[in-house]
Amino acid sequence: MATQMPRPRPRPAHTPGATHCSYTPNGGQLVTVGSNNTIRLYKTGFDGEPTNIDDCPEQNVGVAATNDFFVVGSEDGTVSLYSLETNAFDKxxxxxxxxxxDLALSPDGQWCAVASDELTVKLVSTEDNTRVRQLKDHGKPAKHLSFDPKGSMIALSCTDGIVYIYSLTADQPELIRKVDGVIAALEADTEVSSKVAWHPDGRAFAVPTPTRDIQVVSKNDWENQRSFANGHEGEITAISWSPNGAMLATAGKDRKLLIWETKTQSVIARHDYANVMDIAWHPKNNLVSFTDAEGSVYICPDFISSQYSILLKLPKQPAPFIHDPLAEVSANTRRLTVNGLKAGPPHPRAGSPDSQDSMLDLDDGGFAEDDDFVVDDDGAGYTLNGATKRPHDDDPFDERPSKRAELFSPQYHEAFQPGSTPWRGNRKYLCLNLIGFVWTVDQDSHHTVTVEFYDHEFQRDFHFTDTFLYDKACLTENGTxxxxxxxxxxxxTIFYRPHETWTNRNDWRMQLPKGEAVLSMSLSDSFVTVITSANYVRVYTLFGIPYRVYRPKSTPVVTCASWRDYVLTMGNGPMGADGNTRLLYTIENVKRDEICQNDDTVALPEGASIRSVFFSDNGDPCIYDSTGTLLTLLHWRQPSRASWVPLLDTKLLPRLASGRKNENYFPIAVADNKFHCIILKGGDQYPYFPRPLLSEFDFSIPLTSTPPKEKRSGGEDGEDADDVDASESRRLEQAFMLKRIQAAQLGDLVDSTSSSHSQRTALSRLEIEIDKTLLQMLAIECREGEERGMRALEMVQLMRDQSGKMIEAAGKVAERYGRAILGEKIREIGERRVNGMDEDE
Structure with missing residues (x-):
């Protein structure tokens, strides 16, 4: 513990009662208000008498200052503005x-927020007091107010024990979050504090709790982060961050004023002061001032001892996260020399769930405080369209690269682990799939890992204490x-735990070479595949025998997926016109040492990124991208023939047609010809606890913005036959496309492998279903009239049946609706098919 500094003397400033203080942003003056009708202005560095402003209202309960003016609120319901140029009342x-x-000024000084015993909090313009906004979506009076460092949000600590967060980016403030279970429900006039103190980096805030600790809550996901614990023995009355966020000052009813180090959440100084009500740090100097309930003001130069005063000279420090996404950028991030210039790292939000925080809202108060900072919401890295700018000035982790380096720096896709989520507080999902899910809890000294299964008849849940601190996992029916x-x-370290064996369970561990980190991994019925920061793909058997080690052509590597003997790897390729590297994928059969697709391009729209990659239950590769589109790969067993085709565009789902729902979808799997996912409400990007339910959607290829309706026997009230036919036609067109994709995938399987009788039978049945669908489409065209005859004839030509039975059925449909010419042409097609003559000959 550092030696205590000489105890500063109290300065009698006001009569006993509530006393508050505020520094001007330039640090030139300290403004104090109290229960008497005098305001005092203390000039920094001057030890003489302060400047007094008399005849102000009494019982002042709050003060906030800019360099030009300050505002004071009193219990008589008035908010007064005083000029610092004239040191007199203005208006x-x-x-x-x-x-x-309570009251607070926005960081730009343009708005003053006022909390009273009324249910409504008012925002009044300091330039034009006729401009007033109202916050009225909270249920109880607000006790404290706090703007975030950018002024885009305001936090209300209300008497009901809930922190209400309002967004101020629109003309009408919008309630965006209720943070419950952190602060105590307090009376409005009590000296105990529940005030939100935003950390200077803008990504989190600290708030006193009923247990006399200080809890940090992240703005990104509103989850608890680190806490400042076991410091006070009495209720907390004041809280304030140092200007750079490196330290936190708190005071309590235990007559203690504590200084905490933010990085370690440990007390570095203890001072004995009773009834402290407000604490203000000087913006630049080692100077702390505070007021007490006796009306005294303490101005304390060199308050932080020489042992720790160096912390005040540091640049802006990060808020104390349990897992700070800025400090956990994937090992795939690198600085490259581009045209002789050092390029900056990819955006910290771009990439894996392990390197993101669902992600950082840097645009609402992160390290980059410029209003023109552009956030890369799709996770693909910075766009280089001239409007994009790098964070600078206050970024504690990076030097600002030159604009020329930005222009020529390729933006890499970061590595990610499919099916996992980023840390949220002290929890994260390591794996989510149709077998079950794996999640971990950070207990500081160790983690606790839980593995749960959906089918408890198949396997029992288990959990264990994790001293290795696992951050990735894969789950199959065979093992974890x-x-x-x-x-x-x-x-x-890699650790494999089989679920059942015919001998004693044979767990195994494998250590990677020193300095090599796992970027992504996959687990199939045959192999363990691991891609690493050294740009290696390492393949092991299920019981730990090294099988293959190779370096892929496309680097840095991004992710992998596997199914039986097949392994799909993705990596960064050449830079595209938008400044982002193109994702390339390779699929190979590891056991047969055969390449199916070699460094082919992943089909992504400009600016989009991959959210997940996996094999379907039938063994076909699938991807889900940041545009909400699910795609599968056709003809992937045939070199140079593969193509990505969409199976579902979630933006076109009927449930979103009204525009009232704000949903995202976390991909889980493709199985039973359905998309299995987790529905996320309110703009969330990742699922959280308690364990979410799985949902499933039928495939719907994006053919039109109007979703296909379910098949009906007739029109509903108010719906004519044309509408029914149009809806039925869209449904059949969708079924025709989907069955053709299924047939193509199953046909590739039959042609490329030693297929079973059931697989060949399923393919024949699927081809018959395609023809039946065309037959139903033909019936609709025949009902429309003779002018649709050419379209109807084309449907017959698309039929796969070679025996002539479906052609004959098509002729009978035409005959039924009296389409004689069409029927004649259909018979001609049937004769050519029977005679073995192709239409293209």
Whole structure:
């Protein structure tokens, strides 16, 4: 513990009662208000008498200052604005019918937020007090107010024990979050504090809790992060961050004023001061001021001892996250020399769930405080369209690269683990699929890992204490695979735990070479596949025998997936016109050492990124991208023939047609010809606890913006026959396309493998279903009239039947609707088919 500094003397400033203080942003003056009708202005560095402003209202409960003016709120319901140029009253900003409890100025000084015993919080313009906004979606009076560092949000600590977060980016403020279970329900006039203190980096806030600790809550997901615990023995009355966020000052009813180090959440100084009500750090100097309930003001130069004062000279420090996404950028991130210039790293939000935080809202108050900072919401890295700018000035982790380096720097796709989520608080999902899910909880010294199964008759759940700190996992019917990153001198480790064996269970661990980290891994019925930061693909058998090690052509590597003997790997390829590298994929049969597709391009729209990659239950590769589109790969067993085709565009789902729902979908699997996913509400990107339910959607190829309706026997009230036919036609067209895709995939399987009798039978049945669908489409065309005859004839030509039975059925449909000419042409097609003559000959 550092030696205590000489105790500063109290300065009698006001009569006993509520006393508050605020520094001007330039640090030139300290403004204090109290229960008497005098305001005092203390000039920094001057030890003489302060400047007094008399004849102000009494019982002042809050003060906030800019460099030009300051505002004061009093219990009589008035908010007054005073000029610092004249040191005199300027004007009344607002009057409330009930006592004021707190006020705050926006960072730009243009708005003053006022909380009173009224249910409504008012925002009044400091330039034009006729401009007033109202916050009224909270249920109880607000006790405290706090703007975030960018002024885009305001936090209300209400008397009901809930923190209400409003967005101020629109003309009408919008309630975007209720943070419950953190602060206590307090009376509005109590000295105990529940005030939100935003960390200077804007990504989190600290707030006193009923347990006398200080809890940090992240703005990204509103989950608890680190806490400052076991410091106070009494209720907390004041809280304030140092200007760079490196330290936190708190005071409590235990007559203690504590200084905490943010990085370690440990107390570095203890001071004995009773009844402290407000704490203000000088913006630049080692100077802390505070006020107490006796009306005294303490101005304390060199308050932080020399042992820790160096912390005040650091650049802006990060908020204390349990898992800070800025500090956990994937090992795939690298600095490259581009045209002789050092390129900056990819955007910290771009990439894997392990390197994202669902992600960082840097645009709403992160390290980059410029209004023109562009956030890469799709996870593909910065767009280089001239409007994009790099974060700078306050970024503690990076130097600002030159604009020329930005222009020529390729933006890499970061590595990610399919089916996992980023840390949210102290929890994350390591794996989510149709077998079950694996999740972990950070307990500081260790993790606790839980593996749960959907089918408990198939396997029992289990959990264990994890001292290796696993951060990735894969789950199959055969076993569970884990990996942990390298730490200190310990190398990265792979751990496989089979579920059942006919001998004693044979777990195994494999250590990677020192310094090599696991970027992504997959587990199939045959192999364990691991891609690493050294750009290696390492393949093991299920019981730990090294099978293959190779370096893929497309690097840096991004992700992998596997099914039986097949392994799909993805990596970064050449840079495209938008400045992002193109994703390339390779599929090979590891056991047969055969390449199916070699560095082919992943079909993505400009600016889009991959959210997940997996094999379907039938063994066909699938991807889900940031545009909400599910695609599968056709003809992937035939070199140079593969093509990505869409199976579902979630933006066109009927449930979103009204535009009232705000949903995202976390991909899980493709099985039973359905898309299995987790529905995420309210703009969330990743699922959280408690365990979410799985949902499934039928495939719907994006053919039109009007979704196909279910088949009906007739029109409903108000719907004519043409509408029914049009709807039925769209449904049949959708079925025709989907069955053709299924037939193509099953046909490739039959042609390329030693197919079974059931597979060949299923293909024949599927081809018959395609012809039946065309037959139903033909009937609709015949009902439309003779002018649709050419379209109807084309449907007959698309039929796959070579025996002539379906052609004959088509002729009978034409005959039924009296389409004689069409029937004649259909018979001609049938004769050519029977005679073995192709229409193209």
């Amino acid at each position: 009344f900003l607002l009057r409330t019918s009930l006592p004021i409890r 695979l884990f990996s942990c990153p390298p730490r200190d001198n310990a190398p990265a």
